[in-house]
Amino acid sequence: MLIVSRVQSSMAVRSSVLLYWFHVFCTGVFADVWKVTVEPDMQALVSSCVVLPCSFKYPVKEQPSDRIRAIWHMKDNWDDIIFHKDSTKVKDSFRGRTNLIGSLGALNCSLEIDEVKNHDNGPYCFRVELETSKTDKYSFVENCVSIKMIEQASKPELQAEQSVQEGEPAVFTCSVRHTCPSHQPTLTWNHTGKVIMSYKDIGHGNWETQSVLTFSPKKEDDHSAVACTVKHYGNVKGEMTVTHRIFVKEQATLSHILIPVISGLGSALLFGLLCFFIAKKRYRSRPGQFTPQGGQNVITRKSQEDTHSTVLFRCEGTEANTQQLLMYSSATNQDKTPPLITL
Missing domain, CATH: 1.20.5 (Single alpha-helices involved in coiled-coils or other helix-helix interfaces)
Known part of the structure; x- marks a missing residue:
């Protein structure tokens, strides 16, 4: 009996080795016809959801979705199934939490994992089985997905000018990255205005939700804080709000x-x-000195610089019995022609 047991054990080991090398051989032979494309390293927020992008192709004629069976399983144990259309075959800890969101007929095998747990690290592998024959099936154990768990969410990014002009439109952009496009996060503002939302795939299993707020600042908005708050799907913890203080320039x-x-x-x-x-x-405050000089009446004023200003005036009779008062001023360095003033 002991000999028989040893022989059976030896045969089991040899069978495992043969199966392993057969799988390696098949992987090399059929690599050009059985293919899968996944993101090998993903991130996920605990308590939220994560979508594992996946696409594949097979060597036979394309089949409709109802003739293709999709299975996701653990890499180390193929019997630990995390997704199967027959839910009774799914591991208890994943039952009801996984969903195939891609169309198998369109060669999309993307998987959503809901209510992410901190131990849902993987790695997870995709397996396809065609109902055309018993041999048309393949497990892509060479291309599996591992997930890094994030316990707390980081606050969103807010971009805006710090100094804005009163009465002119100001633009504020708030964005957040995530890995759950089936349940997009929501972004809200603490200020009224025109809001435009957008969603885009930025590659490598990451998506971005963006909100653009536009409003015309008033004088009362000076030194106020504009805040953007993100709400992730699920009971996610972490910093959810980012603020930006603005300074309003008054309009001329x-x-x-x-x-x-x-x-x-x-x-x-x-x-x-x-x-x-x-x-x-x-x-x-400086009175002048009146002195007659040769038939002329002269007023002399002495300045602070000890220079003299002299005003001379002379009365002359005319045929029209009018009088003319001739006045001029003379200084030490300058003589001017006296103007004639008629009285």
């Missing part, structure tokens, strides 16, 4: 232009009047 009006001009003119006028009265007061 007619009063903004007139007030400085009037203020400047008023200051100049006041300064001019002040100078005029000071000069007039100083002039009156």
Whole structure:
């Protein structure tokens, strides 16, 4: 009995080795006809969902979805099935949490895992079975997916100008990346305005949700904070809100232009009047000296610089019995022709 047991054990080992090398051989031979495309390294938020992008092709004629069987299983144990259309074959910890969201007829094998647990790391492999024959089936164990768990979400990104103009449209862009396109996160603002939402695939199993807010700032918005809040699908923890403080430049009006001009003119006028009265007061405080000189009446005033200013005037009679007062001033260094003033 012992000998028989050893022989059976040896045969089992040899069979496993042969199956392994047969699989390696088949992988090389049929690599050009049995293919799958997946993202080998993914990230997922705990308590949310994650979609594993997947596409495949097979060597026979294309079949409709109802003649293709899709299976997702653990790499280390093919019997640990995480998705099967017969839910009774699915592992208990995944039953009701996995869903094939792709169309098998369109060669899309994308899988959604809902309510992600912190131990849903994988790796997970895709297996396709065609109902055309018993041999048309393949497990892509060389192309599996591993998931890195993220316990807390990071806050979204907010882009905007810090200084905005009053009355002119200001644009604020808030975006967040995620791995669950079947349940897009929502973005909300604490300020009213026009909001445009967009969703796009940015590759490698990542998607982006973006919200653009446009509004015209008022004077009351100066030094206020514009906030964007993200709500992920599921009971996700982490920073959900990002804020951006803005400074509003006041819009130029007619009063903004007139007030400085009037203020400047008023200051100049006041300064001019002040100078005029000071000069007039100083002039009156120095009385002139009246002396007759050769038939002329002369007034002489001495300045602070010890120079003399002389005013000469002469009365002359005319045929029209009018008088002319001839006045001129002379200084030490300069003589001017006296103007004639008729009285």
